[in-house]
Amino acid sequence: MVRLVSSQELAQHNTQEDCWVIIHGKVYDLTKFLPEHPGGIKVITRWAGQDATPSFESIHPPDIVDHYLGPEVFIGEIDKSTLSVTKVESEEEKQRRAAHAKKPALDEMLNIFDFEGVAKQVLKPDAWAYYSSGADDEITLRENHNAFHRLWLRPRVMVNVTNIDMSTTFLGTKTSIPVYISATALGRLGHPEGEVVLTRASHSEGIIQMIPTLASCSFNEMINNRGRGQAQWFQLYVNKDRKVTEKLVRNAEEKGVKALFITVDAPQLGGSLFDR
Ligand code: HEM
Ligand SMILES: Cc1cc2nc3c(=O)[nH]c(=O)nc-3n(C[C@H](O)[C@H](O)[C@H](O)COP(=O)(O)O)c2cc1C
Structure with missing residues (x-):
């Protein structure tokens, strides 16, 4: 039978040396996996002793767990009756929800900058950081941007359009x-x-x-x-x-x-x- 893990027990495994997380209702001991995680240690230890599902599922497909983790890291299922269900919406979340509700219609968006402006308001900060940033000093990002300014589209006039x-x-x-x-x-x-x-x-x-x-x-x-x-x-x-x-x-x-x-x-x- 599958072992039920209470949220109190889970919360005790909240360090890099002892790191349990919930992913899709299942509790995993990721301590040994941490140094092997291609996305780094910190992104996971941030959720040590807690439910990592919201962050996990915005990055990984569900089947990645079976591909990379052995059965020995599976501890059991979270006992849902021990989870607190009251989630208070933060001020930032409220602002994002409001920004979502008043997103302009697609045909009002004229160029990429319009999309960027909306994206910055509706995306979570880590999502905005990922989509908008380039590597290191962002020299290549800027140069790619400038390269488009050097290209000109020559309109063909006096032809049947x-x-x-x-x-x-x-x-x-x-x-x-x-x-x-x-x-x-x-x-x-x-x-x-x-x-x-x-x-x-x-x-x-x-x-x-x-x-x-x-x-x-x-x-x-x-x-x-x-x-x-x-x-x-x-x-x-x-x-x-x-x-x-x-x-x-x-x-x-x-x-x-x-x-x-x-x-x-x-x-x-x-x-x-x-x-x-
Ligand atoms: C629990 C099991 C997990 C497995 C098996 C797993 C597996 C992986 C793999 C395989 C990659 C890189 C893929 C590659 O280079 O081939 C990766 C990257 C990454 N993972 Fe995970 N991961 C897990 C949990 C998490 C969690 C809980 C988070 C965050 C909350 C996370 C965040 C990331 C991030 C940010 C990257 C880097 C993506 C990029 O820079 O493009 N992962 N993970
Ligand atoms: C948010 C984001 C994610 C990307 N992810 C990948 C990726 O997973 N694999 C890859 O080979 N290139 C990736 N790229 C690079 C793009 O495919 C593309 O080659 C690069 O952005 C240059 O094109 P651009 O100047 O039009 O942005 C990514 C780029 C961005 C902005």
């Missing part, structure tokens, strides 16, 4: 406009459904989605939400354990992914605001 066709092909796949959705991890930080929203949007707009290795949805969710004839690419972080990588690649190929993009600058992670 009744039917405008901006479609082209990327790596042999048709796209309605010369834009694709690049790999961006941790989609659930921004929307409860995560990257699946981008799968649907790219289908309805006829563009290509690049699936990130570190999505907060599972790979299969993004594959299963693919529309008829929709093309998806896969971004790959190469794992030290090449067998893990081989499995990911073979699975992507089997599921009809059209191209593979290998991220080569991951071995040395740039520090970001998200980690502070």
Whole structure:
């Protein structure tokens, strides 16, 4: 029979040396896993002795637990009758809820800066930090931004513009406009459904989605939400354990992914605001 853990017992395991957390109603002892956690120790110890589910699920798909943790770290299920249910909404949460309620309509948004302004108000601070920040001194982020200012679109005038066709092909796949959705991890930080929203949007707009290795949805969710004839690419972080990588690649190929993009600058992670 599964052991029931009370919230009082859980609360005693609240240090880096003895770290239990709740994830989806189950209590895990993550003490030994902490130094191996690719996202670092601090993000987990912040929740030591508490329920880590809200943070966990905005970053990881549920099946990651079975992939990375052995059965020995499972302690039992949390005894829900011992959890206090009164959650007081903080002032910040109230402001975010109000900002959500008065979000402008999509057709009122003219440019990316408009989206940024709204996002800053409706996202939690860690989500905003992750989406808006670049690595280290953000020199590349600024330079990428400036690069777009050096590009000019030359309007064609005195031509028939009744039917405008901006479609082209990327790596042999048709796209309605010369834009694709690049790999961006941790989609659930921004929307409860995560990257699946981008799968649907790219289908309805006829563009290509690049699936990130570190999505907060599972790979299969993004594959299963693919529309008829929709093309998806896969971004790959190469794992030290090449067998893990081989499995990911073979699975992507089997599921009809059209191209593979290998991220080569991951071995040395740039520090970001998200980690502070
Ligand atoms: C409990 C089991 C957990 C497992 C098995 C797990 C597993 C992982 C893995 C495998 C990665 C990196 C993936 C890769 O490089 O291939 C990762 C990254 C990360 N994890 Fe976890 N994690 C767990 C819990 C948590 C919790 C509780 C939090 C936060 C509350 C968290 C936050 C993060 C963050 C912030 C990253 C870095 C993502 C990035 O920088 O792109 N994880 N985790
Ligand atoms: C929030 C965010 C998350 C990202 N996540 C990933 C990722 O998981 N894997 C990856 O290879 N690149 C990732 N990138 C890099 C983008 O795919 C893209 O290459 C980069 O942002 C440069 O394009 P840009 O100048 O249009 O932003 C991420 C970028 C951002 C802003």
